[in-house]
Amino acid sequence: DAGITQSPRHKVTETGTPVTLRCHQTENHRYMYWYRQDPGHGLRLIHYSYGVKDTDKGEVSDGYSVSRSKTEDFLLTLESATSSQTSVYFCAIRRQGGTNTEAFFGQGTRLTVV
Amino acid sequence: AQSVSQHNHHVILSEAASLELGCNYSYGGTVNLFWYVQYPGQHLQLLLKYFSGDPLVKGIKGFEAEFIKSKFSFNLRKPSVQWSDTAEYFCAVTPSGGGGNKLTFGTGTQLKVEL
Secondary structure, eight states, rough: OTTTTEESSEEEEEETTEEEEEEESSSSEEEEEEEEEEEETTEEEEEEEEETEEEEEEEEOTTTTEEEEETEEEEEEEEEEOGGEEEEEEEEEOOGGGSSSOEEEOOEEEEOOO | OEEEEOOEEEEEOOOOEEEEEEOEEESOOEEEEEEEEEEESSOOOOEEEOOSSSSSEEOOOGGGGEEEGTTTTTEEESSSOOOOGOOEEEEEEEEEESOOOOEEEOEEEEEEOOO
């Protein structure tokens, strides 16, 4: 599992409320990613980080923000949740080699916005 | 920016049949390529990877893939599937070199193996 923990694993929230998902790693890897998985769309990158306080947008970043104040934690925030953000969210890490290494995934967070 | 296409969205096979799942990517430079598998209710796990060298790569559980640069393809193969191979399979690409680049996935192929 490469020491990745996502929390919470399941969450139901109401439209318009803020939600924060946490990805925690224990191995000090530099690169961390947030993806969402939806039927017919595969995995789509939301945001990623290449170091503490260094983040960049992915292909579906609207409505999401991230923060990385410590190497081990990468937080994904939905500022005002909408039903279209109902999804399964996966965190991934890659080791120091960057592109020449594979990604390892967390167990996922199933988020339902009602 | 890179992109990945997986043309087979759903595949149904009988046990012992051979498998080939298509993956094509779009990117102007050199790439690293991956196949991941997701069993029902689980997270993604790496099947195999290509960084450089021999274009035929072997992964876990008898899977292999061939990188054909001229065709921008990285098809996944298995000579004889088992019921336990029922899962969703994702191809992924990232530009090689540099660091922290985006890892882009295809839309996935749902494989069902029937007894």
